[in-house]
Amino acid sequence: MxxxxxxxxxxxxxxxxxxxxxxxxxxxxxxxxxxxxxxxxxxxxxxxxxxxxxxxxxxxxxxxxxxxxxxxxxxxxxxxxxxxxxxxxxxxxxxxxxxxxxxxxxxxxxxxxxxxxxxxxxxxxxxxxxxxxxxxxxxxxxxxxxxxxxxxxxxxxxxxxxxxxxxxxxxxxxxxxxxxxxxxxxxxxxxxxxxxxxxxxxxxxxxxxxxxxxxxxxxxxxxxxxxxxxxxxxxxxxxxxxxxxxxxxxxxxxxxxxxxxxxxxxxxxxxxxxxxxxxxxxxxxxxxxxxxxxxxxxxxxxxxxxxxxxxxxxxxxxxxxxxxxxxxxxxxxxxxxxxxxxxxxxxxxxxxxxxxxxxxxxxxxxxxxxxxxxxxxxxxxxERYRAHRPPTHGLAPINEAQDAPIIIAGFGRYGQIVGRLLFANGLKATVLEHSAEQVESLRRWGWRVFYGDATRLDLLRVAGAGSAKVLVVAVDDMAQSLAVVDLAQAHFPQLTLVVRARNAQHWYELNRRGVTHIERETFDAALMSGRSVLETLGFEPHQARTLAWKFRRHSIEQLHELAPHYGDQARLIALSKAGRQQLEDMFAQDRALRSERPGGAGWHADDAEEASAPSPR
The missing domain is CATH 1.20.1530.20 (Na+/H+ antiporter like fold)
Structure with a gap:
């Protein structure tokens, strides 16, 4: 029973x-x-x-x-x-x-x-x-x-x-x-x-x-x-x-x-x-x-x-x-x-x-x-309603031709940081944001933001994409981001594209399209957190900075090495494991060299070179 x-x-x-x-x-x-x-x-x-x-x-x-x-x-x-x-x-x-x-x-x-x-x-x-x-x-x-x-x-x-x-x-x-x-x-x-x-x-x-x-x-x-x-x-x-x-x-x-x-x-x-x-x-x-x-x-x-x-x-x-x-x-x-x-x-x-x-x-x-x-x-x-009807929320899409050399598509938490840096340096930019609620909120704070969907060719033309030099794609959605990139490359080849990538998969898709200026949205913030952890555990500030910079360079180099194999998951996993082991070996050698130097905790020539080198892409 x-x-x-x-x-x-x-x-x-x-x-x-x-x-x-x-x-x-x-x-x-x-x-x-x-x-x-x-x-x-x-x-x-x-x-x-x-x-x-x-x-x-x-x-x-x-x-x-x-x-x-x-x-x-x-x-x-x-x-x-x-x-x-x-x-x-x-x-x-x-x-x-x-x-x-x-x-x-x-x-x-x-x-x-x-x-x-x-x-x-x-x-x-x-x-x-x-x-x-x-x-x-x-x-x-x-x-x-x-x-x-x-x-x-x-x-x-x-x-x-x-x-x-x-x-x-x-x-x-x-x-x-x-x-x-x-x-x-x-x-x-x-x-x-x-x-x-x-x-x-x-x-x-x-x-x-x-x-x-x-x-x-x-x-x-x-x-x-x-x-x-x-x-x-x-x-x-x-x-x-x-x-x-x-x-x-x-x-x-x-x-x-x-x-x-x-x-x-x-x-x-x-x-x-x-x-x-x-x-x-x-x-x-x-x-x-x-x-x-x-x-x-x-x-x-x-x-x-x-x-x-x-x-x-x-x-x-x-x-x-x-x-x-x-x-x-x-x-x-x-x-x-x-x-x-x-x-x-x-x-x-x-x-x-x-x-x-x-x-x-x-x-x-x-x-x-x-x-x-x-x-x-x-x-x-x-989607069909927005494509064929004018908006009824009181915000008309951008309808006046703009001539700014920079266009920012997407003005959320990521796009606002880019925009603030540009505006603080006296540069002029046309800002497009597809969320009516976000546009109303930003305007209350004094930002000059236009309501518009950057995936629409007609709105990009009005925003000045035909004469602009740079298009910053800070759209949150990955599919919409890729759609903006495809549209810009097809109709405005003179634009330099600076694109926000949400993750490695997004980065690979952008790299496949030939975009060279790609930044993963959380990558540098995570590195700063890692530096803070190292310093908390007793690393000297300059040493933590150098290690983070080396990690950044290795990570970006590895992305470029893996890009030709995007889509082959088995190959990507094997190469990723090999790259992780290579990084650990490199840091182990670095620790050994530092321990052999007299006054190993101070600045050295290679540290200075690392600190002054331009950021890799």
Whole structure:
């Protein structure tokens, strides 16, 4: 019996992990993102796919455990200082989105004849968006620091908080239908208050005592014990375990041990969320979808459109650039993982029927599946729109002919350093920047920056590329950078190209195109850090400088040696290993020579030669 149980557990783990390892890379190669890979894996192995996992009860427990762990991590990130700094956008625009979307959907449902309690639960659950998908997409697109990214984060944080009163409202609705809801609500509030007050008084001393054992795995185990204990207590009074996990995370977020706990759990965070989404994919009841395809499709379209209307109106009032509004609207229009918790709790409490819960869960899951596809479609539409329509954000593209001898394409953190050096020396340059938000910000600081995409031939002509001497390509995106270089080489051969390379691969592509003035963006900064480390360990400043210069020269020489073999990975690896060994041997010989010199720590002729030599390319 024990052997059979062990075999079943191993087989289930093999199925889950194997599906994730196969599906996620394929989804990322298709440009759909890892989350869609997890969802698709769940669909394939679930009861409506290959039926590798067919036990609905086990699937439900698995999904619930994923929700508990995910909400614990969400709560762990809700540090009070962070909430206070974002209080206005969180509680202002977050309230507008959540309550506005819920009110609009509730009114539409009641007008169509739905019972008001059902309409209320469905509207509140559908008003919530996926925090995991939203923040994941922002991170993948490097949009977290943008206005739209901060707006999505603020609204998502409010939704995480709003899930607490929504879940607490479910027993009240059940009581309104069958009685006994008020006593359950009072008991739930008492337990929550006890958890919060007791946690604030007892948690830190307990963690301090456990940390004193100097056993990291026991500290992590104690934190997980706290999560499980609070979740079990919440379940005992009829509330969701996910709510208890969220409270546990918030309590730990206020602890001085939060960073250590985050470090311990960070390696597991992505996998835990991935396993949760696998369970979400398995939980889609395609039987309900096949039985009512028109109803499910209409439900998905209806709630996406109604939420998009509210978000579009918000986008007009919020300081979100027009180019970033589609991402803001799509990420928040979808359904979210909190909706599964709300519908599950409502079905268990008898507020909605099990079949209705299945339809709502299917609608939310399908909206999450559609989100990456909608983002791809929005990206393509925006590209065509920008190519054929004038901008509506108040910034017209550069339309007056310029005659500066220098053009700087891209004026972010890299381009600004180049520009400041040139302007400080009295040189004139035409600056192009394709981000409307960046242009507006730079103009407020007094910079004369033109809005324009340097990959457009007509804008380069207006910027004076036909008569300019130098084009500095400081564009952040590698593909766009190469496109600017190709355009300039094809139409403006007199331009000297000075190009920023993001990494070695970018450098090889630029070198293949014959560009000679290439600088890797983090290379010299990293060398300066290395020099600081050497000096901290006792090296003389001039010696650290010389060693860094030799390393720089060797690295650049090696790039040129490896360039003819770019594309042959095996050859590149072999030559790279040989070059690394050559560098170590050279530094070993240098140390031996210095030890033999009288007063070896001072300046010498070869050091002076190294220090005065021009920087190699």
């Amino acid at each position: 024990e052997t059979a149980h062990t075999t079943s557990w191993l087989l289930t783990s093999l199925i889950y992990l194997g599906a994730a390892v196969l599906a996620v890379p394929l989804a990322r190669l298709a440009g759909l993102g890892s989350i869609i890979g997890y969802l698709a894996a769940g669909i394939v192995i679930g009861p409506w796919g290959l039926k590798l996992v067919t036990d609905p009860q086990a699937m439900l427990h698995f999904a619930e455990f994923g929700v508990v762990l995910m909400l614990f991590l969400v709560g762990l990130e809700l540090e009070p200082k962070r909430l206070w700094a974002l209080r206005r956008p969180i509680f202002g625009w977050g309230t507008v989105q959540t309550l506005g979307s819920a009110a609009l959907m509730w009114g539409a449902a009641v007008a169509l004849g739905a019972e008001w309690r059902l309409a209320l639960v469905a509207s509140l659950g559908l008003a919530l968006s996926s925090t995991a998908i939203g923040l994941g997409v922002l991170a993948e697109r490097n949009l977290m620091s943008t206005t739209s990214g901060q707006s999505v984060l603020s609204v998502a944080l409010f939704q995480d908080i709003a899930a607490i009163p929504i879940l607490a409202l479910v027993p009240l609705l059940a009581g309104a239908r069958g009685g006994g809801g008020w006593s359950g609500a009072v008991k739930a509030v008492a337990v929550i208050a006890a958890i919060v007050l007791g946690g604030r008084l007892l948690l830190r001393p307990a963690l301090r005592w456990i940390a004193g054992s100097r056993t990291p795995e026991i500290f992590t185990a104690a934190s997980l014990l706290l999560v499980v204990a609070i979740a079990a207590l919440m379940q005992a009074v009829g509330l969701s375990m996910a709510l208890g996990a969220f409270l546990a995370g918030v309590l730990l977020a206020e602890s001085e041990y939060r960073r250590e706990l985050e470090t311990d759990l960070e390696p597991f965070k992505g996998l835990l969320l991935g396993l949760f989404f696998i369970a979400v994919g398995m939980s889609i009841d395609f039987g309900a979808v096949w039985a009512h395809p028109g109803l499910v499709a209409g439900l998905v379209v209806a709630f996406l459109v109604l939420k998009a209307l509210v978000l579009t109106a918000m986008g007009r009032w919020m300081p979100i650039p027009l180019a970033e509004r589609p991402v803001f609207v799509i990420l928040l229009a979808q359904g979210g993982e909190f909706g599964f918790v709300v519908f599950q709790a409502a079905a268990q409490a008898g507020v909605i029927e099990a079949e209705t819960s299945s339809l709502l869960v299917a609608a939310v899951a399908l909206s999450m599946l559609l989100t990456p596809l909608l983002l791809v479609a929005a990206d393509r539409w925006c």
